[in-house]
Amino acid sequence: MLGSAAIMRWLSVLSIFAFGCLAVTVGLAFGYAPVAQLSAGGLTQKIFYIHVPSAYVMYIGVTACVAGSVGYLLQRSPGWDALAQAGAELGVLFAGIVLVTGPLWARKAWGTYWTWDPRLTTTLLGALIFVAYLVLRGGTGTGEAEKRFSAALAVMGACVMPVIHFSVQLWRGQHPTVITSRGGGLAPQMAQTLTLSFLAFTLLAAVLLTLRSRVVLQRAKLEELRTDAVSRGLFDGEVA
């Protein structure tokens, strides 16, 4: 079993709610929020409602990965390791969404898919660090040393996250700041749609993180059972 029935029931309810909110967000983005001015991309500004929350979930994933990695380095518990791996996957998935949806929006707003703007460049760098983490986890086995090395990589790699976040305040470039105390702003319908989108993506992140952590833990349990079965001469280890 992946967990107690009560937890799975809660997760099911949460995921239905999350996907419901996501569906309503898409509906509001196209049916309620107005088309923005041309300098913001016109119709493509609607990408904003998935682009920004995806970046936020990327931060959640990386934070979970770092928390899990630090926890693992201190306690060597499989639970922390599972959280770290699930967080890295979540971070990479949503960084991928950010890095695909952003250029599609930029094509219209800036006239080009990609520019080496500090925010774009640091986001790409951060995503590559956590791709390296996942490659390391997937390609080098499940030994203690590999887990420790991966955890150290995650802790070091996370230091690029503040650079991504503050890059728009530190360096000049094209990537706009909209939600800031120093200017910008959103029309009320746009702000309401974005708020719902943040709620949907937060719920989605919580569900995905919990489910994936449980799957990673279950895989660790399967490995233990296999070792046990082989030691008892049940089979040669290739079954299951």
Next chain:
Amino acid sequence: MSGRVLQKSVFVAMVVMALSATAGAQPSGDAAGQRSMAFEPGLGEAAQERVPGGRLVALAYGFALLAIGGYVAFIARNAAKLEDDVRALEDALARRPEGDDAR
């Protein structure tokens, strides 16, 4: 041992953060002010759009929803397979008590 790994990791992370803070301390003018932008309704401007925005928006939403849906399907498939595998192994181990080595 793991404590030392953590100490080293945190040390390296702090050095990198300090370096990036140094870079950030370079004169950048009012970068945030220069970048700030308000999104407002662009009334009547849609007719002037030269790059077809609809295709780009469809691609962005399609990719995002496919990526999320694909990951959910990947987790669900993994969970179902693992559950079956664990149950099969547990049953097999239960049928053969510890110390009962047939080989």
